[in-house]
Amino acid sequence: MATTFADQLRSLPDEALGALLQLRPDLVVPVPADISALAVRAQSRGSVARCLDGLDEFTLTILDAARVTRAADTAHTSVDAIVELAAGVAADDVRVAIDRLRVRFLLHGPPEALQVVAAVDEVTSPYPAGLGRPADYLDAHAAALVADRAKLRRTVLAAPPGARAVLDRLAAGPPVGALGRAAEPRNGEPGRAGTEVAESIRWLVDQHILVPISDAGRAPRADGDLVELPREVGLLLRRDTGPLGALRPFPPQPEAPVRDPKAIDSAGAGQTMEAVRATEAVLEALAAEPAPVLKTGGLGVRDLKRLARAAGVDEAGAALLVEVAYAAGLLGESETSVHRAPGAVQDIFLPTGAYDLWRAAGMAHRWSTLARAWLTMTRQPGLVGKRDERDRPINALAPDAERAGAPQARREALDALAALEPGSAPAVDDLLALLAWQAPRRARGRELGHRDGFSGAALLGVTGLGALTSYARLLLSDPETTESDPLGLHPDESPADAVRALDHLLPAPVDHVLVQADLTVVVPGPPEPELAGELDVIAEPESAGGASVFRVTPASVRRALDVGYTAPELHTLFQRRSRTPVPQTLTYLIDDAARKHGGLRAGSAGSYLRSDDEALIVEVLADKRVTGLDLRRVAPTVLVSPRPVARLLGALREAGYAPVAEDAGGATVLTRPKARRAPSRTPRIMEPAGPPSLAGPRLAGVVEQLRRGDIATRAARRAPVTVRAAQGQAVPGLTAVQQHSQAMAVLQQAVRDRAKVWVGYVDSHGATLSRLVRPVSLSAGYLRAEDERGESLHTFALHRITAAVTEE
Template sequence: MSGTLALASAIAEMDRDALESLVRRRRPQAPAGVLDPIGLAAELLRPDSILRALSPLDRDALAVLLGLAEEPRAGLARDTDTRTAERVSALLALGLLGVEDARPVALPEVTNALRHALMTAGHRPDDLSTPPPSRSGDNASAPPAAPPSADSWVTAALTAVGQTAECLRVLRDRPARLNRSGSVAVASVRGMAESIGIEADHAAQALAAADRAGLVASGGSSLVVSERAEEWTESDHIARWLDLAATTLATIPAPLRAGLVREEPLAAIAAGLPERFPLLSEAESTAARRFVVAAEYLGLSSHGRLSSVAELLHSGERAAAERLVRDLLPPAAPGVYVQPDLSVIVPGPLAPADEIDLAALTVPEHIGVASTRRVTEASIAEAFSRGITPHQARAAFARVSLTGIPQPLDYLIGSLAERVGNIQVSEHHGDDGRTRIVVGSSELADTLTVDRALQHLQLHRVDPTTLCSRLRADHVLAALADARYHASSPRARASAKAATESTAPPRAQDAHDDLPEALSDLVERVFLAARSEPGTSNFTRRLELAIRDRVPVRVTAEARGQQHTFLLLPVSLSGGRLRATDQAAGVERTLPVNLITAVESA
């Protein structure tokens, strides 16, 4: 016996919002072929569609499905129980129950698929009615553990924000390679972690958090920063964390969300999912475990328990969460301590402008609530190659340093200014050569022309600060680097910028985003068909199903006070008339729909 008619009846009773919710959750695979409730019911009763819908259900909901299938009337009697009634309503909304004689009924296709899936997963259907076994280590008599203290998550939160910012800076200059699966290559993650001075696992977590927040994007075979990343880095550390936290909480797996209680650690909830959700896929279980790790990394939880801030964010109270975060997280530090050994002690998060300037002139050594950075010859030279002048570098250190500019730092900036001098290498088309080198001073130009390490470039002077070479620009850049001259190329910077802006950040589809056009059109067709003439009565849908499946039915019609029953093979139903083949008489009959009083299976 098919459950198509019962499910079609349930679909026909749905209002537009309920129907849209059903289509959004079940996502029919062939929407173009769905024209009416019968068509949608047939699509939702496909085995693959049923399994996808059953997978996230807990054992109580599955038990209700089996209960209605085994003892329909007893199952309905239990609807007086509020919790059971709520589950039945949820199952109807999900298209896993039908309606017959105004009562919810089990669908044979769903029942069969559920029994087979349970047996495949190693569960006995009869076991659903018994509570799951206690997990090892559980102690029902033990008092609940104390919730995390108000500031126990702060260290993790500030560290995650700092590491994510550093990862974005690395990606800005060196996009990470993507595997064919779309994940970041392990070698790229390790290289990024080494350059920042953090663990590879932390770099992976930071990239994942940035991805959820839309701060990175796929640029072909590479991962690059998105346009939104600049806005994020220009925000203070509190706004940054709130962004990472909210976007991560929005991705919490549904099974984990269903069991989210503060009295139990997230890890314990995740470990118990296979018992609570017997048909949960391994992929969904893995996603739950990964979320637990991500929550701990970002400071959403501490020792496995959600913080009060995370609870506010999870419940949608963003304003209250922000007020609490601003009370608990430290304000921006007034400055940093630059040591004579060129190390830089950062006592806390900095104002965005100070952080950006300091990051442009230093390299990270340790990222945390208090961080350590270092000024190196390479970091200053790289800053000069980006267009920062020696005067700007000194001004930046003078502004952020609480200890002034130590003599070793002043000497390093001065000596590199003489040596680097903003050497710009660009392609040149003319009689002078193929490459033009523009330097910041005539003295530096003199040094380059007499340096033996550069003699093979055959440099010749065009004006006091401009040199030309007949070699290609990439050869000139390599030679200057080998001779320890730090040069830059506008073309290279433009290419890096183009790679960064090559694509928009990917966005995970929100549960309330607009439906794709094909699914939106499906909702409209089904909604209108359920309310169109010749009616939406139960026997009309039986005729539609018989037409669709090309099976005969017994049709009873009443005329002039007499009833007549025919064995008919329905052909079409339109204009208020049924056209069908009378298989017993061997003729075609046309019956007005308003005369039909019953339609039964043959």
């Protein structure tokens, strides 16, 4: 069979062989030495399973039909037999599905004698299309019953209502059920319903409609724990729905409203601004008050709630933003000393140096950094707040939220949305149903990952009004080169295309503000980086959005004076930036704060406090709010404290005073607070799942390499025995290594043919033994085989096998 399979691949034209490699690129990673090696790889379990993962529901059902219609003696089927079994579906649709399987070589051979690759039975359900095994394989009495079609119908029609319900359940699949477990006692007494089900099952067993089987599902046993519905009975019970059940040759089309593309882009652009603003708020909150890293890793629940309040989002949104910022390299970990334990250090979360560069970039570039990090990160933020298998909560940035398949699940969800009509905004459940049809094997167990992808896309502005935005389509486009440009010199779309498209949708950055009489400062658009830096110092943020609002307060003016601004500079700044007249109240506020600023001077004694205003010194000394500073008057205008200068200044400012620091010469020290930053780190970029796609000259080169390797291998086989032995080929009567290689080849062939083999091996005591077995699988360094005489399953270590000979 292997030789026949290899010969079929060898006889393909270059175009057909290239099409196979395009559909199954894992076959050439790495490139096999020749066509025979390619054939072995194409029949391996891993490659077949990977190929099946990409097939749709209807194609997988047709593959099950091919398995069901195989002849017992030859294991062959035909296109006509498959078309006949797929009743209720147009023959052309069935043939198209068969062609999809043949071009991938999951089915091979002529149309009248198709064969299913043996590994398909190993990596799929043992019950194709939910049907059981043939009656003649399970039990002689059941075989006699199904041979008489009229008697079988009468027996099924005579089944009691409870027994008929059991039959309908098993006919829908899977065809295996428990025998006797339904009548197990509960709370010391058997349940009535369970007893009735058990009696119905036993009636069906007595009528040979159900067959008892062992747990392994091989040998019949009268008192077995399981029962199986023979295939012929299942086909009879499916006469209304069809032998293969309900067939859907085409994907389900979500009933989705189609929205205006301009409205979608506008909504998405607004959300991108909100996502960038919220991310900045989260990182600023961490810069002001770093969060400790938990002993088990991750961010604590209280810190996450604090960040959610600072950003104005819910906890799920804050978890997503924190995860994305960490994946983008804007957030990192740093060490800090622990005050209560001298010499001890603790890890904390802080913005990195890359955050300052990111903050200075344009809005579209900042969003692109977040979106690309989200697409490729191996974290699943939707798990935050849930519990793991040990019933422990999963925290943000904790190792438990790591999922290697998260990027692929995210990409699948967005690709499904992109494949719909532009502007379509389907419901999430409808999209999940579409994904389950497109790749049922792959979608199984990924529902949470797909939902997480849709929610993250909405929060980050990848989607707007439930539909995919135009700039997101550019972001999702494949950056790989086209067939006409294999060197990538002229890519059709550069990564900056999405940034430019979004930049056209966002309002232009503004360099001015509107100062109101109530001391509010309105910014009519996204501020330029320089203006944003000035506003952070001189005003307090009140609301964000398309037009953000700030407010000038005495504390904000004092903060500006602390970092080095003078009163005339503040007056000039507001006159230069404001498009409205500067209100007189703001001028008075600045002058009043500047007059009070520096009225107190602090230094180190521990620290001291002096002032030319003796009454002010008396007021501070009598203030109960600063008693913790242990102030002591050493002169009419001087107080000293054992506390550090920084603590002295902070306590006085909290009490409402406006002190400034001075150096040893009495000069005022005005400095901007130094921002703490974690060490910069390189963001982890997840490579696209699976092997790279092949096209153009690259594909032609791989095909040519396979052809040349095949020619060289066949030439080497005609060489003398000594030459072939030197090349490591298996030849009769040579070394033990070559004999072991021959044995492996015989076992691989036996697994495909399901043939019996005499296996010689060395047991754990060093004794040489032999056993007649039927190999089941050959992987991970072990051979698993059935011994039909002992009705048992044996496992042999491959390095202990000395020989293998097919049964004559």
